[in-house]
Amino acid sequence: MNFLEERIIKDGVVKEGNVLKVDSFLNHQMDVTLLDQLGKAFYERFGDQGITKILTIEASGIAIACSAARYFNVPVVFAKKSKSVNIDGDMYVAEVESFTHKNKNNVIVSKKFLRPGDRVLIIDDFLANGCALQGLISITESACAEVEGIGIAIEKGFQHGGRVIRNLGYNLYSVAIVDAMDAATGEITFREQ
Numbered sequence: 001m002n003f004l005e006e007r008i009i010k011d012g013v014v015k016e017g018n019v020l021k022v023d024s025f026l027n028h029q030m031d032v033t034l035l036d037q038l039g040k041a042f043y044e045r046f047g048d049q050g051i052t053k054i055l056t057i058e059a060s061g062i063a064i065a066c067s068a069a070r071y072f073n074v075p076v077v078f079a080k081k082s083k084s085v086n087i088d089g090d091m092y093v094a095e096v097e098s099f100t101h102k103n104k105n106n107v108i109v110s111k112k113f114l115r116p117g118d119r120v121l122i123i124d125d126f127l128a129n130g131c132a133l134q135g136l137i138s139i140t141e142s143a144c145a146e147v148e149g150i151g152i153a154i155e156k157g158f159q160h161g162g163r164v165i166r167n168l169g170y171n172l173y174s175v176a177i178v179d180a181m182d183a184a185t186g187e188i189t190f191r192e193q
């Protein structure tokens with residue numbers, strides 16, 4: 001088991017509705033040593049891709065993206081959730097349905113911060129059905145920038161997002177892939193990788 005899998009077994013809590021709570025070390029209280037290990041893992045995987053920018057989505061992706069950015073030495077841009085329908089032409093916009101809150105948000109990135117030719121590493125905390133990632137990919141492509149890689153801390157492999165994104169040909173790396181989890185027993189099974 002790797003460092004993240006071990007931590008999930010120790011401190012993760014399986015909830016009804018296919019939700020894994022990791023708020024004692026990743027989503028609310030944050031273990032910055034673990035964040036640093038995640039950043040390093042992404043650098044080991046994508047460090048030779050000529051990344052010029054890291055793109056994530058507020059809120060939970062930001063800390064992980066910042067830890068990775070320390071290794072890549074590039075800026076982090078985070079997509080902001082916006083309730084506004086009147087978004088001006090200075091923004092890239094994508095609609096994203098939230099897995100945890102079951103609502104839809106426009107997410108926006110200023111055209112100033114994502115430029116044609118940028119080589120983008122997308123980072124997020126979880127991958128479930130892939131809506132958040134599809135939104136970030138769409139924003140990157142709207143900017144005529146390239147998605148060079150996608151780094152996820154925890155992929156829930158029993159939901160379809162990972163399969164869809166890999167089938168589209170993206171270079172997706174998840175540090176931990178949960179293949180099964182049981183809210184009744186708390187048991188969690190990881191994919192060998």
Ligand code: 5GP
Pocket residue numbers: 018019020021022027060097098099100124125126127128129130131132133156161
């Ligand atoms: P997706 O868009 O892939 O369906 O869901 C990804 C987003 O939903 C992530 O940005 C993450 O914030 C949230 N999410 C999805 N599943 C879980 C989960 O099991 N636990 C937590 N804490 N967040 C999740």
